[in-house]
Amino acid sequence: MELNLSPQLADTTIYEGEGGGYYAWTGAKFPVLAEAELGAGKLVLQPRGFALPHYADTDKIGYVIQGTCTVGLLSPNSPQEKVLIINEGDAIPVGEGIISWWFNGGESDTTIIFLGKSSKSYNPTGQFHYFFLTGALGFLGGFSTDFISKIYDFNEADAVKLAKSQTNALIFKVGPEINMPSQPNCNKDEYVFNLNDYSLITAENFPVLDKIGLSGSLVRLRPNAILEPSYSTDGSFRIIYVIKGSGRVQIVGLNGTRVLDSNVQKDQLFVVPKYFAVALLTNEDGLELFCVTTSSRPMLGQLAWSTSAWVGLSPPVLQAALNLSPEFVKRFKSKNQ
Template sequence: METKMAVEKADQIAFEGDSGGYYVWSNEKSPLLSDLKLAAGKLLLHPLGFALPHYADCNKFGYVLEGAITVGLVPPNSPEETILLIKKGDAVPLIAGVVSWWFNGGDTDAVIVFLGDSSKALIPGQFTYFFVAGVLGFLAGFQPDFVGKTFGLDETESENVVNSQQGALLVKLDQGIKFPEPSKHTKNKLYTTIDDPSGTVVVKGGGFINYLTEKKLPMLSEIGLGAKFVKLEGNAMLAPSYVADGSVQICYVGKGSGWIKVVGSEGKPALDSIVEEGDLFIVPQFFGLAGIADDCGMEVFSVVTSSKPVFGQLAGNTSVWNALAPVVLQATLNVTSEFEQLFKSKNSESITIVPPST
């Protein structure tokens, strides 16, 4: 399989103004997005920035990189909205067709990256958004006469509904505006903190890994996606692993820098590159992934195209090396029995993150 792989930053500006901006990874610069039916975008909200209510054509995750954001969610045909207050380190699953709005009520910028599945997208490799109001919204498209008849409004009222909002994707609201308080009992049901040092896997001096599956957040079964967060301390290594169920990983470097290797079926790296904050890379199905952080450490947020992915380790006591019979391991590596015993002893413990050498 010939796979053109690269590390890319968002290269296309969808919108930019005093309220913030929305940036995307284009298919032209990142063709693997459309090839593997993925998509990625990044939202910047300045203080008082408001993303108008909209829905998307893809299931995805949002991961908060900076700040805090108030989010409103309205499922189809629901008489009520749910309000979330998500902060740096939180991950929120978003179902296609659910209307959402996003508001930064803080004093500093808020940034969130969106990674998801574009298998049902109108344009493969991209999220397409449908706005309910504003110059790009449905009301503008249906026009005042249709809107008036629908809602029982006179001509002036219809013009007001359709044309008063002249913003597009994002608008800046007035100082002093007060949005609704967050709904109760939503954390760990509709979103969760994935940047959690208590982690699924914690290695002293090396870092931690958190896996987010439908077992931890049952609603993920509705969107068919999972997530993973890796934090490596300076010079620590993420040991080689793969996703055994054939899921694809789309990965975003949220902080720091390091070196990433992705290996396919030809016995050579398909990706062998330095990565830094803001970079996006993809791990195709069944490819192996490993990485080493620079002195500053590295954080990587990944979305996996399964809500119950199976991660296979390629090192340590849960790896194939520990399971193989001695004679099979000797034949596989073409080594002596003495070296086989040495190598197996090196795989007798868990190896997911390797701390830096002292």
């Protein structure tokens, strides 16, 4: 099966207005997302922008590209929300069915990129689907007035007020008359990992990732540098977002076929299929990448440098496999040590 792996910008504006916007990569425009059962989205919140309480049908990791954000997390049937303050460089896992809300209490825009799996999506189209509790698209407004009245013991007028007062749909700007939560009420380290301190988060150092089957990493490359070729050995996909910079990416798949040879730039997304090898070269502005792997304990094989197969294989095996002289094989092995 031929895959179109060309890096893509977000192709769909889900919402944009006062308070911020949400933008998505969709399987309709980026088919590999549907084929690999992945999803990606970008949340932008203006100061005092508020994303209404919702849950999703997917597991994902959010990474703060810029700004600060107050986040509320509520597990199903839990008596109290967990309130966190996340900042640039923080990664926050959000599992399926977890209710969350997002509020920008800062003075500049906040941008968060979400990458994850769409394998459990109710409509497997390669994107995340959000179910809102309130607002124009919320559950409360979906039930009839008589149901709302009986469920919450309200008269008809109050039932309409409860279900219909909030006319905003996804994101809006909260007025100063409402004092939104501004202080955390839990240990941030249990829910958030800062990738500026640890460039790789797996279940080894963040056990909660075992619940969602994902891991994340931050890769920073200097100008004119190379990210050595690697491949997944456990059948996991990698979904990669370019935070800043530019460069060139090559992906090689079955039968040594180069399935991608493309330039990449800021705000683009690309996918590395399972078992395929990927390498990157940076331009003068370097590269910064956020990567999510569909395994909480990923295993990668290397094709260059000290941990690569070239170091582990014996010289006679390499001589035969490469059809090269012992002298050249010795030089080649030395380049990887």
